[in-house]
Amino acid sequence: MMKSTEVLTLEQVSKSFPATLRGGEPIQILEGVSLTLNRATSIAITGRSGSGKSTLLQVSAGLLSADSGSIRFEGKEIPCLDDEHLSRLRSRSMGFIFQSSLLLDDFTALENVQISAMIAGYSERDASRKALAMLELVGMQDRLGHTSDQLSGGERQRVAIARALVNEPSLIFADEPTGSLDERNAALVEDLLFSLVAEREVALMLITHNLAFASRCNTVYRLHNRNVEVRS
Amino acid sequence: MRLLLRLATRYAFSRQNRHRGTSVRISLGLALCLFAIVAVLSFMQALQRNQFEDIRTFESFDLQIDLESNDYIAANEAATLIEGLGSVQHAFVYVDIPVIAQGTDGSTIAGRLRGIDGEGRFLSNLNSYRGFLFQEGQIAVSYSNTRSIDMGETLTLTFLKKGKQATVVPSRKELEVGAVYYTTSYDFDHSTFLCDVETLLALQGDVPLKIGVFTTHDVKEVKAEIMQLGFTNTSTWMEINASLYGAMELEQKMMALMLFLMVLVILVHIRNSSRRLLLAKQTEIAMLRAIGLTKAKVQALFVLQAVVVAVIGSLVGVVLSYAGIAIYPTLSSYVYRSMGVHLELEIRSLELLVLFIVIVVFSLIASFHGTHKILKADIMEMFTHDEVN
Numbered sequence: 256m257m258k259s260t261e262v263l264t265l266e267q268v269s270k271s272f273p274a275t276l277r278g279g280e281p282i283q284i285l286e287g288v289s290l291t292l293n294r295a296t297s298i299a300i301t302g303r304s305g306s307g308k309s310t311l312l313q314v315s316a317g318l319l320s321a322d323s324g325s326i327r328f329e330g331k332e333i334p335c336l337d338d339e340h341l342s343r344l345r346s347r348s349m350g351f352i353f354q355s356s357l358l359l360d361d362f363t364a365l366e367n368v369q370i371s372a373m374i375a376g377y378s379e380r381d382a383s384r385k386a387l388a389m390l391e392l393v394g395m396q397d398r399l400g401h402t403s404d405q406l407s408g409g410e411r412q413r414v415a416i417a418r419a420l421v422n423e424p425s426l427i428f429a430d431e432p433t434g435s436l437d438e439r440n441a442a443l444v445e446d447l448l449f450s451l452v453a454e455r456e457v458a459l460m461l462i463t464h465n466l467a468f469a470s471r472c473n474t475v476y477r478l479h480n481r482n483v484e485v486r487s
Numbered sequence: 488m489r490l491l492l493r494l495a496t497r498y499a500f501s502r503q504n505r506h507r508g509t510s511v512r513i514s515l516g517l518a519l520c521l522f523a524i525v526a527v528l529s530f531m532q533a534l535q536r537n538q539f540e541d542i543r544t545f546e547s548f549d550l551q552i553d554l555e556s557n558d559y560i561a562a563n564e565a566a567t568l569i570e571g572l573g574s575v576q577h578a579f580v581y582v583d584i585p586v587i588a589q590g591t592d593g594s595t596i597a598g599r600l601r602g603i604d605g606e607g608r609f610l611s612n613l614n615s616y617r618g619f620l621f622q623e624g625q626i627a628v629s630y631s632n633t634r635s636i637d638m639g640e641t642l643t644l645t646f647l648k649k650g651k652q653a654t655v656v657p658s659r660k661e662l663e664v665g666a667v668y669y670t671t672s673y674d675f676d677h678s679t680f681l682c683d684v685e686t687l688l689a690l691q692g693d694v695p696l697k698i699g700v701f702t703t704h705d706v707k708e709v710k711a712e713i714m715q716l717g718f719t720n721t722s723t724w725m726e727i728n729a730s731l732y733g734a735m736e737l738e739q740k741m742m743a744l745m746l747f748l749m750v751l752v753i754l755v756h757i758r759n760s761s762r763r764l765l766l767a768k769q770t771e772i773a774m775l776r777a778i779g780l781t782k783a784k785v786q787a788l789f790v791l792q793a794v795v796v797a798v799i800g801s802l803v804g805v806v807l808s809y810a811g812i813a814i815y816p817t818l819s820s821y822v823y824r825s826m827g828v829h830l831e832l833e834i835r836s837l838e839l840l841v842l843f844i845v846i847v848v849f850s851l852i853a854s855f856h857g858t859h860k861i862l863k864a865d866i867m868e869m870f871t872h873d874e875v876n
Contacts, residue, residue: 318777318866338782346779357774361497373490374779418778 261327262426262458263292263315268324270307270314284310286481288324294425297452297459299469301486302478308462309430311478315460316349316428317341329425346375350419350457352448354431357415358403364390364414365399368421375422389417393447409440413447420451426458433468445471491784495791498764509760514800516753517846521804524746524842525834526811531742533830535735539724541672544608545679547727548699549706552713553720555695559688562696563604565718572712574704577607580684582696588680589643590636598678600626600644602687607701613681618666621683625665629676633667640664642680649693660690750846758853761793765858772862773869786855786862793854794847801843808834 268288271281284307292298300308313319315326317333326333329348336344345351358367365386372382390396393413403411412432419427432448433441445468452459461472469475469486476483499510543549552569554562562580569578581603588596605613605621613620616630617638626644628636636642641661650656662682670676684696698718702709706723713721725732765772772785780788815832823829 313867316777318870320865342776342779342781345777351777357770359771359774370490370494371778374775379489 260293261291262294262329263460264325264327265290265315266325266327268314268326269322270310270319271322283481285314285321288481288483290476290483292426292458292460294458295453295456296474297449297461297472298474298476299461299463299472300476300478300483301463301466301469304464306478307481308478311483312428312430312460312462316351317345346371347422348425350422350424350427352412352415352419352427352429352432354434358406358411358418360403363400363402364395364406364410364417367403367414368418371418372421377422385421386417389421390414392420392451393417407440408436409443412436412440412444416444416448416451420455420457423455424457426460427452428460430462431464432461433463433465441465441468491788491791492795494788495795498768498788499792499795509764510796513753513757513760513796514803516756517750517797517800517850518803518807520746520749520753521801521842521846522807522811523749524743525804525808525839527742527746528739528838529812529832529834530830531739532835533832535739537671537830538735539732541670541675542728542731543724544612545670545672545675547722547724548609549702550700550710550713550721550723551727552698552700552718553695553722554697554718555720557688557693557696559684559696562698566604566698568716569698569700569713569718572709572716574709574712575700575702577699577701579604579606579609579699580696581699582684582687582694584646584687584691584694586680587645588636589645591640592635594635596632596635596678598680600646600680600682600687600690602682602684603699604684609699609701612670614669616667616669618664620666620668620681622665623683624662624686624689625682626662626686627666627668627681628664629679630667630669631673631676636664638664638667644680644690646691648691658691662686662690747845750849754846754849754853757793757797757850758857761789761854762857762861764792765789765861769861769864769869773866776866776869782862786858789858790851790854793850797847797850801846805839805843808839 266289268285269283270285271283274281288311290298300311302308310319314321317326317328317336320334328344331340331344333341333344358364359370362370365383368386368389369379369382372385373379377385387396387399390399393416395410395413395417398406398410398414401410406414415432419429427448429448433444436444448459449471451457459472461469463469466475475486477486500507552565554565556562559580566578566580569575581601583599583601586598586600588598590596603609603621615627618627620627626642628638628642641663643659643661645657645659647655648658666681668676668681688694700709700713706725710721710723775785776782812832812834819829
């Protein structure tokens with residue numbers, strides 16, 4: 256019974272990067288990391304800068320390949336998937352929120368969310384309808400026609416949240432989503448993220464420095480010495 | 488596909504896109520290139536048509552048959568026989584002999600005397616400026632030669648004749664100038680004196696006669712038909728003017744090649760700008776890939792973007808070309824003043840279509856080549872890439 260609620264399972268995952276100097280040793284970032292993320296639960300990964308938090312998120316989402324170990328997403332072994340299957344999985348079952356919101360510069364807030372839905376296979380009309388509903392949910396209904404450079408940092412991040420949730424994913428990967436925001440906007444985005452995640456029963460993997468933010472998750476891990484440990 | 492097209496057009500021409508200027512410049516460059524190629528080719532083809540038309544009308548006719556005999560009656564019968572062919576419009580007897588003409592003021596012109604039973608295109612394009620053409624015992628000079636020899640004067644013609652002791656001997660005869668003519672061919676006018684065949688035979692009776700032929704059919708096929716009648720010494724205008732024809736064909740091909748090099752330069756620009764655009768958009772591409780766009784679709788997106796730019800540029804070029812040809816008649820007087828010819832420009836649609844397809848296909852290949860390597864990078868490598876402006 257427990258197995259069926261698992262969204263993401265990492266077993267003995269290791270990742271290293273080539274040495275920056277010729278002939279040097281590879282830089283080991285992750286070593287034998289294992290963790291499980293269940294449906295409608297949230298985990299936070301904390302740790303000091305350079306400890307490999309973002310690398311762990313990227314490897315978990317298949318944005319970066321692991322050196323060894325097993326990464327299963329909804330029962331599918333991510334390293335075994337080809338580009339097309341992995342892309343389909345990312346578009347339909349994963350949502351991403353990054354520190355800098357990374358919207359498409361040439362498109363409006365509405366189009367940014369709509370494009371994500373269209374990539375997942377929705378028709379233009381359905382994608383537009385869903386995008387509109389999602390942007391209303393994050394309070395951006397008055398900014399639909401604004402492009403990235405016409406939005407504030409907090410607004411961009413709210414559009415990014417709408418984009419991450421528009422395809423009703425089973426897991427949201429959020430990498431320092433409030434890292435570049437002021438205190439007020441950070442609080443707004445935090446509240447919004449957690450309320451939507453709870454409301455939609457989406458799993459959340461959150462990378463953050465902010466322990467207060469992290470403590471709102473069901474489990475808080477600390478990445479230390481290339482592996483994760485549960486933070487008390 | 489709709490999504491990719493939307494992304495591609497936005498990337499190519501969006502107001503937010505800092506590379507919009509590049510896309511516009513490439514489109515305009517392609518448009519002007521295409522227009523230049525079409526304009527130059529149209530002019531060249533019109534000039535060649537004009538030149539070939541003059542050659543076929545006045546110089547060598549569509550076909551000519553060497554008879555190896557000076558029997559005028561037999562030659563006329565042969566011409567009548569050939570004219571009986573369904574593919575032949577006109578067949579007529581003529582003969583050329585080289586002459587040196589001396590006017591009353593002592594000036595001389597080296598040229599030829601053509602005796603001809605003028606018919607068909609030759610006669611309809613031959614204009615009488617003064618007097619009556621082809622009067623027995625009289626000669627016609629061209630308007631371009633009237634500075635040396637004028638109407639009513641007596642012209643002394645020196646030509647070579649079969650001798651009794653030597654093979655040929657110079658002979659001299661005087662003929663009155665009965666008419667002044669002009670044609671559209673300066674070369675022909677400058678070097679040719681005209682008379683009827685009988686007048687020429689009266690001057691020199693032992694010269695072999697020829698038959699000139701006009702046709703609207705394929706000259707090679709008509710040649711084959713004439714040869715079947717037993718006239719084996721038949722030549723087409725292309726064979727008679729082989730070196731000129733070959734040179735003009737070569738000139739046209741070389742010009743097309745030179746012009747196509749212009750297109751290649753633009754295509755290299757497309758390749759580089761596709762690459763630059765992709766480099767500048769790496770973070771966005773990484774984002775698109777993270778939210779589910781496959782590598783192949785990202786590649787297709789940038790190829791499509793280049794194709795959109797190329798298609799728009801080429802379409803503008805096509806419109807410019809047709810517009811240029813349409814307004815040419817109002818400018819043709821300037822061309823006549825500078826070149827002395829009336830040209831009728833036309834666009835060969837097939838050539839234009841081929842050019843259009845070549846530009847679009849090449850831009851597709853150029854952009855594919857420019858973006859293929861970059862897309863091999865990992866998504867996260869692209870995320871961390873510094874934007875190139």
